[in-house]
Amino acid sequence: MSEVSAGLLLYRAAASGLEVFLAHPGGPFFAKRDSGAWTIPKGAPNPGEALIDAAIREFAEEVGVAIGPPLLELGHIRQKSGKVVHAWASDSSLPADFRLKSNEFEIEWPRGSGKLRRFPEIDRAEFFPLHAAEQKLMLAQLPFLERLSALLGKAAG
Numbered sequence: 001m002s003e004v005s006a007g008l009l010l011y012r013a014a015a016s017g018l019e020v021f022l023a024h025p026g027g028p029f030f031a032k033r034d035s036g037a038w039t040i041p042k043g044a045p046n047p048g049e050a051l052i053d054a055a056i057r058e059f060a061e062e063v064g065v066a067i068g069p070p071l072l073e074l075g076h077i078r079q080k081s082g083k084v085v086h087a088w089a090s091d092s093s094l095p096a097d098f099r100l101k102s103n104e105f106e107i108e109w110p111r112g113s114g115k116l117r118r119f120p121e122i123d124r125a126e127f128f129p130l131h132a133a134e135q136k137l138m139l140a141q142l143p144f145l146e147r148l149s150a151l152l153g154k155a156a157g
Contacts, residue, residue: 003082006055007042008067009074009089009144011152012127018152019127020145021094022136023062026102026123028109038136040087040144041122051086062122064101067092074147079140087144089151100125 010021022038024030030037041062045054052071060066071088078084102122109117128136133145 004051004084004086005042005044006051006058006086007040007088008055008059008071009040009087009148010067010092010094010127011089011148012091012093014127014129016129018130018149020130020133020148021125021127022133023122024124026120027105027107028119030123035135036138038133039138040085040141041125042085042087043121052088055086055088061103063125065094065098072148072151074144074151077140077143079138085141087141089144089148 012019012021021041023041024034024038041059043054043058043062045051046057049057055071056067067090071090074087074089076084076086100120100122102120104118104120106116106118108115109119130145130149134142137145
């Protein structure tokens with residue numbers, strides 16, 4: 001596992017309030033997990049790649065949609081695994097005809113079977129109202145929601 005990751009947190013204003021875009025990890029380890037299992041789309045930077053560029057690239061690879069500046073910096077957090085995740089936010093919607101187009105990864109599954117299987121990096125992705133996102137998002141990434149709310153509150157005030 002990479003020690004550093006970079007990702008994007010999309011947000012939009014809805015009639016019910018702020019909504020954020022979260023991704024559910026694909027593969028057998030997360031297949032039956034929901035609450036606390038979702039994440040911001042993210043991934044490891046390539047050697048020499050700026051973190052913000054990695055966040056933009058990873059979003060496109062994992063979701064299938066290109067997002068660019070302007071971006072709000074949300075800082076970084078450290079997950080239980082020790083991985084440091086850097087994040088930026090974008091006030092972006094998705095195309096009306098959005099369909100998730102995630103990269104895939106390959107692992108031996110079931111373990112010890114000798115059979116390699118391919119799974120999407122992300123198997124689901126959608127916008128959630130902030131209160132629902134707080135339940136879906138992995139605990140370590142909750143500060144990104146708090147920071148986004150604080151930044152948007154300052155911008156509105």
